[in-house]
Amino acid sequence: MPMPVETLHAYLIQAFPDAEIAIDDLAGDGDHYRARIVSTAFAGLPRVKQHQLVYAALKGHMGGALHALALETSAPPTTG
Template sequence: MISPEQVQTMIQERLSNAEVKVVGDGQHFEAIIISPDFVGKTRVKQHQIVYGALQSELASETIHALSLKTYTPEAWQANGQTV
C-alpha cells in the first residue's frame, strides 16, 4: 500500500515548483497539481506528465485509480482557488 504523501512526493520530484495535494485510501487517489511545467500544454499532455511520474506504481497496480486535476499557476489563480 502507498500513502497519499508518497504519491505527492513522487509527483513533486518530477515537476519543478509544483504545488501538489493528494488524498486517497492507499489504492485510489485524487490529486490537484499546479505547475508552471503545464504552461502551453494540453490537459492530456499535463496528465501524461503526471502519469509518467507514477509509471511504475500504476503499472504494478500499487495505485489502482488516480483522478487528476491539473492547472497552470495562472489558471489556478483565475479560478480563485487555494490548495
C-alpha cells in the first residue's frame, strides 16, 4: 500500500520541526518520492548521517509502504 504524501510529510515534520520540506511524487503512484529537507538537525553532519536520520524518522516504512525516496538534505546557510 502506498504512503500518502501527507503521511510522509507528517513523519518528516515530526522529526525535523524546524525544517523546510518539499516533496515531489515522482511517478504519481504514492510510492516514489523526492524530498528536499533543510533543517538545523543536519548541521555539521555528513550526507550519509543526514539520510540515516531521515530513514529513522520514517519508522521502518522505507522499503515497505514507501518504495523509493530520493533525498536532498542540507542545513540552512549560516549567517554572520
